Amino acid sequence: MKLCVLALDGAFDTGITALLDTFATANELALLQGAASQPFDVRLVGVRRRIRTAMGFSTTVEPASALGRPDWVVVPALNAKQPASLVEALGRRDVCEAKDHLRAWHAEGIGIAAACIGTFLLADAGLLDHGEATTTWSLAPLFRQRYPAVKLDDSRMVITSRGVVTAGAMMGHLDLALWLVRQASPELAARVARLMLVDSRSSQAQYIIPDFVAHADPLIARFERWSREHLAQGFSLQASADALHVHPRTLQRRMEAVLGKSPLAFFQDLRIEHAKQLVSSGGDLDGIAQEVGYADASTLRNLLRRKLGRGVRELRAEMMR
Incomplete structure (x- = not known):
């Protein structure tokens, strides 16, 4: 499988290395298992001959204009974590050139993939219109406002739609890389994940911080404050x-x-978040259930398991680590 990682100035260093290290590990394991050749031919490409990453490292890349036909082009994140800096970066000349290349590759039927903020490049290029996608949960509000034609589900870790693959926040680069390895060999992907200690995680919902995303909009920030003051009383749309x-x-x-x-x-997300904090600190379950507006400890246990995929024992064990 021929893979091209499209790197631009200001790229998120961890994103690039997570992709390259995962594919390199897969190649090493494949050879150890007796493969005749490395399954992944990986190239670092760009729209300029050299790039400087967000951490200031400079490296030579192959020009995208001279690229032969790859199986997949993978876009790591830019290191622009705030909406204003991201919007500015999306208008840069080199980023616009990259979007032109992405449109051309997609039109040729080449697979396109991106993780974290890299998904914004695909959306800005129009490659996600009328399809499903995920992105980093922290910038999901901006994504929804900027790309209303995309059906965004920021709770999911990896989504495939119409020949394009998107992955969630920062360490979603690992999930995306493993997804690509899995296309060549599910067994090899499982071995790579075990060697790299990457847990299976189909959702990033448990990592979302509700009050962080609420601050994307003044009205929602006010609703978030009202909700926290009324968790025990229950929800009323009219009252709020x-x-x-x-x-x-x-x-x-x-x-x-x-x-x-x-x-x-x-409102229910805030309840679960607050309950998780109280449970992790060792509080009485009946008292916690009352504080966050649930009928009893049994209801709370079931909701934590369903929403977080973990029970009371696991949450408290995590706090002790």
Whole structure:
């Protein structure tokens, strides 16, 4: 499989190395298992002859314009973690040239993949329109506002749609690399994951910090503060809208547009987040259930298991590590 990693100035160093190290590890393991040749031919390419990463390392790359036909082109993240800096980066000349190459490769039927903020390049190039995608959860509000034609599910770790693959936040580069290795050999991918100590994780939902994404919009930030003050009382759309001096439909529409979920769903996320913190610190389950507005400890146990994939014992064990 011929893979090209498209690297640009200001690229996220960990993203590039996670991709390259995973493919190199897969090649080494394949040879140890008796393969006649390395299964992955990996090239680092760019729109300039040299790039400087976000950490200041400079390296030579192969020119994308002279590239033979690869099986996949993989786009690592730019190191632009704030909306303003990301929007500025997307307008850079070299980034626009990269988007032109991505459109041309996609039109030729070449597989396109990206992780974390790299997904914004694909969306900006129009490659994700009318399809499904994921991205880094921290910038999901910006993604939804900027690309309304894309069906975004930021809870998922890896999504394939219409010949394009997207992966979630920062360390999603590992998940994306393993997905690509799995296309060549599921057994090899499993061995690489075990050697690199990469756990199976189909969702990034458990990593999302609700109040972080809430601050993407002033109205949602106010709703988040109101919700935290009313976790024990339960949710009322009308009461929350009245407290915020907006119509319920306005609050509903804003939540869907920015966070991709209803006010009730976000309220429940806050309940689960607070309950997780209290459970991890060793509090009494009946008291915690009452504090976050659930009927009893049994209901709380079931919800934690369903939402987080872990029970009370696992959460408390994690806190002790």
